[in-house]
Amino acid sequence: MTRVGPYVDFNYTEWAQDKVFVVGDILVFKYDNRKHNVVKVNGTMFQSCTVRPERANQALTSGNDVINLATPEKKWCICSVAYHCSTRGMKLVINVMPSPAPYVSLLGLFELALKKYVSVS
Numbered sequence: 001m002t003r004v005g006p007y008v009d010f011n012y013t014e015w016a017q018d019k020v021f022v023v024g025d026i027l028v029f030k031y032d033n034r035k036h037n038v039v040k041v042n043g044t045m046f047q048s049c050t051v052r053p054e055r056a057n058q059a060l061t062s063g064n065d066v067i068n069l070a071t072p073e074k075k076w077c078i079c080s081v082a083y084h085c086s087t088r089g090m091k092l093v094i095n096v097m098p099s100p101a102p103y104v105s106l107l108g109l110f111e112l113a114l115k116k117y118v119s120v121s
């Protein structure tokens, strides 16, 4: 489980840089919901810190928001309150990697192939 604090003036991009997120991880945003929110946005909205109304309606506002990282993709989240995103650094982008499971089965295939080769020779 990875926790992201409710910090303003904190460099989330830097914080996320050395963290590896994989499918199955859970991202928890804990914050004072009278001051902040969490909006999932796309890359363009992330860059400009603007949120289209339809996204704003889907803002997470519980103060204890759980995001299941279910698919390998880039995820962008910002706080859309006041200028928290553009001037206080409340924006987070992470890269969700595929879960290690496929590599395990690939290794299994490789071992099978290796055994077959050995038995033939």
Ligand SMILES: [Cu+2]
Pocket: 035, 036, 037, 079, 080, 081, 084, 085, 090
């Ligand atoms: Cu905020």
